[in-house]
Amino acid sequence: MRLPRSTRLGFQPPAIGEEEIAAVTETLRSGWLTTGPRASLLEERMAAYLDAEHVLAVxxxxxxxxxxxxAVGVGPGDEVITSPITWPATANVIEHCGAVPVFCDVRDTDLNIDPDLVPALVTERTKAILPVHLAGQVADLDPIMALGLPVVEDAAHAAESAYRGRKIGSISDASCFSLYATKNIAAGEGGLVATNRDDVAEAIGNMRLTRRGDGARYDQVTPGFKANLSDVLAAIALVQLDRVEEHTRVRLRQFDLYDQGLAGLSGIAPLVRDDRDTHARHLYVVRIDEATAGASRDTYQQALADELIGTSIHFLPVHRLTWFRERYPAQPPLPVAERAGDEVLSLPLSPAHSDDDILDAVDALRRVHERFTA
Ligand SMILES: Cc1ncc(COP(=O)(O)O)c(C=O)c1O
Known part of the structure; x- marks a missing residue:
């Protein structure tokens, strides 16, 4: 076994190199600080990459x-069915629309929304369904789309994902990506909506700025949100897009190292991956079963921190967070999500890490496991 680390291993540092730095410098020199030609080029290139009619940078x-x-018409009083195993933003935006999030329990395998449970939650107020592709494993979209309601995907983890051979970004009413610092295409901050619907693209185009149009004769068709993407960030995202395949290969290798290194550890199991789909390998998530792993997830997380291994949790069930718990006190229990929320732990994964870094994380986890199961 390898010796413990002497320096901290970050959970998911961005892989930023000289090309990204040069792209930012070149953008600053160009004078385009706000939305400009690089944001447009990013939209064009992402549309080609995702095989989508439109991509809007936000x-x-x-x-x-x-x-x-x-854009799909969610408004006050409507209900939107979504997954509780997600970043709170997914549910927050439903609140921002004046609508009500209806949380559907997840499947025990991949912790994505359970399509068998969705139909029973549909009411005459349901306006949309918002599945999340956790960690890069896609939710089962066909049975969800068969319900005939608008589907907006939270594809924050799913830049390289495909569902049954089709890229995420070309399937539902809208797929929403994040360019946050940890994401597979990372600009620091930023987002993208991919859609094949002209009306959705038009509506988002109107809403993402204060108003639409140039020059003195501008007009406003709707109160905009000023949620456009700056060219400085678009320039970083363009370089990251150039490197997406190279980075995917690194993450694939890191997944293999974890799969091999952690095989056979009692009570520690990776989330199930469905090989009919393409997994974006955004997060390597294990579940820690306290009864057989000898300690709780929280104890493991602390023990790994003591070994200088950074980890994270994806995710605590959203319906149990204070805002949602207090606002919707009658929320029924969601047993699969609630158990998963106590068990999931995400291990270091990043193209900025070397194979040795990942093997350090594997050995630290093996050491900790040996201690807890002795
Ligand atoms: C599943 C999920 N949805 C939505 C978001 C929100 O993205 P952003 O941070 O770019 O607003 C994130 C991540 O940050 C996420 O992980």
């Missing part, structure tokens, strides 16, 4: 989700 993944929900 300020964050949260803004992408918010504007997409508004």
């Amino acid at each position: 300020a964050s993944g949260t803004a992408a989700l918010h504007l997409a929900l508004l």
